Amino acid sequence: MLILGIETSCDETAAAVVRNGREVLSDVVASQIAVHSPYGGVVPELASRKHVENILPVISQALRAAGVGLKDVDALAVTQGPGLIGALLVGLSAAKGLAYALKKPICAVNHLEGHMEAAFVEAERPEEPFVCLVVSGGHTALYYVTHDGTAQCVGSTRDDAAGEAYDKVAKLLGLGYPGGVVIDRLAQNGNPEAFSFPKAYLEKSSLDFSFSGIKTAVAYFVKKYGLPSETSSVATYRLEDLAASFQEAVVEVLVEKTMLAVERFGVRHVAVAGGVAANSRLRARLQEEAAYRRAHLYIPHIRYCTDNAVMVAVAGYRIWKRRGFHGDPLQLDARSRWVDAAGP
Amino acid sequence: MNGDLCVESPSPEVSLSLGEAVGRRLLSGDVVALWGELGAGKTLLTQGIARGLGVPPETAVTSPTFTIINEYEGRLHLYHMDGYRLGDPGELESLPWREALYGHGVAVVEWPERLGPLLPSARLDIFLEILGPTTRRLRFVPHTDDLRRRFGDFGRL
Numbered sequence: 001m002l003i004l005g006i007e008t009s010c011d012e013t014a015a016a017v018v019r020n021g022r023e024v025l026s027d028v029v030a031s032q033i034a035v036h037s038p039y040g041g042v043v044p045e046l047a048s049r050k051h052v053e054n055i056l057p058v059i060s061q062a063l064r065a066a067g068v069g070l071k072d073v074d075a076l077a078v079t080q081g082p083g084l085i086g087a088l089l090v091g092l093s094a095a096k097g098l099a100y101a102l103k104k105p106i107c108a109v110n111h112l113e114g115h116m117e118a119a120f121v122e123a124e125r126p127e128e129p130f131v132c133l134v135v136s137g138g139h140t141a142l143y144y145v146t147h148d149g150t151a152q153c154v155g156s157t158r159d160d161a162a163g164e165a166y167d168k169v170a171k172l173l174g175l176g177y178p179g180g181v182v183i184d185r186l187a188q189n190g191n192p193e194a195f196s197f198p199k200a201y202l203e204k205s206s207l208d209f210s211f212s213g214i215k216t217a218v219a220y221f222v223k224k225y226g227l228p229s230e231t232s233s234v235a236t237y238r239l240e241d242l243a244a245s246f247q248e249a250v251v252e253v254l255v256e257k258t259m260l261a262v263e264r265f266g267v268r269h270v271a272v273a274g275g276v277a278a279n280s281r282l283r284a285r286l287q288e289e290a291a292y293r294r295a296h297l298y299i300p301h302i303r304y305c306t307d308n309a310v311m312v313a314v315a316g317y318r319i320w321k322r323r324g325f326h327g328d329p330l331q332l333d334a335r336s337r338w339v340d341a342a343g344p
Numbered sequence: 345m346n347g348d349l350c351v352e353s354p355s356p357e358v359s360l361s362l363g364e365a366v367g368r369r370l371l372s373g374d375v376v377a378l379w380g381e382l383g384a385g386k387t388l389l390t391q392g393i394a395r396g397l398g399v400p401p402e403t404a405v406t407s408p409t410f411t412i413i414n415e416y417e418g419r420l421h422l423y424h425m426d427g428y429r430l431g432d433p434g435e436l437e438s439l440p441w442r443e444a445l446y447g448h449g450v451a452v453v454e455w456p457e458r459l460g461p462l463l464p465s466a467r468l469d470i471f472l473e474i475l476g477p478t479t480r481r482l483r484f485v486p487h488t489d490d491l492r493r494r495f496g497d498f499g500r501l
Contacts, residue, residue, distance in 0.1 A: 219383030
């Protein structure tokens with residue numbers, strides 16, 4: 001079963017060819033980060049336009065790199081949501097057009113479900129149940145994947161996504177976009193205990209997250225003390241320490257809630273996925289805490305943390321095995337908000 | 345000309361209930377613009393407004409930064425918009441901004457400065473200012489007679 005995966009939910013135009021949900025034959029991603037970085041984030045209309053320009057070359061390149069033709073592809077898998085509606089429509093329309101013209105079946109994939117599968121591209125997929133943290137610029141949620149493979153959202157952010165907090169704090173500190181990478185790099189030379197930012201655990205038993213308080217605390221800190229600019233000789237603090245302290249507050253909450261879910265559902269397997277899963281401190285702390293609980297941790301290679309189409313093709317394969325293909329490709333519509341994944 | 349309708353909120357909880365009071369008074373077609381820097385409490389105030397509009401408490405009203413427009417169902421339809429990532433108002437074109445700003449629901453707009461000429465002039469402005477870690481000053485500026493009638497007493501709350 002050869003699946004062509006297509007992903008255009010945010011700022012990456014991606015296509016990939018994967019055999020039997022395991023063997024990655026090609027993985028092409030055209031990133032728009034350079035286009036959006038002056039704006040400190042993704043600009044929806046720009047994103048849609050760029051996707052339109054990129055989609056066909058990216059698909060051709062994915063097929064060429066895989067050494068296959070369109071006629072060799074058995075099925076298409078495409079991200080249906082959640083994401084930016086205009087961006088989603090580009091990938092979805094391309095997939096629908098190809099499916100219709102080639103008379104190939106199609107699988108609609110939930111983007112978050114796709115992220116979850118990224119953890120199992122290189123590792124053997126565990127038996128359900130397991131817990132998965134999906135954490136990115138647009139999403140922060142905990143899923144409990146039950147025995148029958150259904151993914152239940154058991155906790156999510158009540159305000160900002162963790163990646164959004166990173167982006168906004170980076171903006172406050174006059175750093176670049178995407179904020180996660182810049183702050184992570186600075187934090188490696190900083191003292192995480194230099195400043196104490198509020199960690200929002202909400203109600204003790206809650207699996208929900210809140211990151212706006214941390215962002216607000218950093219905003220107030222910067223307002224009060226200013227930024228240690230390079231020209232100033234009287235810097236009152238080091239940017240590295242601020243970055244490390246902010247990062248510590250975010251990571252500790254992510255780790256603690258994930259482990260709370262591991263214990264509550266009594267699972268032996270835990271996965272993490274999404275752009276923030278590339279964060280070095282989060283990876284290290286999850287490793288420690290999972291090992292302490294003798295739980296097996298699945299972390300995707302950094303390449304598969306950010307948006308890609310391999311994860312979409314892999315999720316498509318699993319959906320096909322469980323539920324079969326979508327009946328009529330032309331009936332598929334983009335879903336900008338689609339929180340509860342049906343489960344792979 | 346409006347007189348200054350200012351109120352100081354000592355805590356997020358008070359800001360939430362202020363938002364709720366705003367939400368209870370909103371009518372079909374209203375536009376509320378929230379002005380303030382990062383961390384000023386725009387999303388928090390919107391969470392209160394949503395409660396006041398009857399959006400069920402179990403519905404999380406989250407930051408619209410990623411999706412630009414979030415929608416909620418309450419006594420009135422609530423469009424929660426965010427201009428944060430817009431470089432140019434024209435970039436809203438693929439989104440339902442007309443329904444949001446000129447439809448029958450209520451629009452609450454964060455980073456309204458990024459909407460440029462698309463921001464309706466008949467609106468309620470709320471300026472949020474950071475005074476301390478949790479204290480905020482909220483200044484209400486209603487731009488129509490009808491809004492002035494409904495929100496004229498907000499400085500005395």
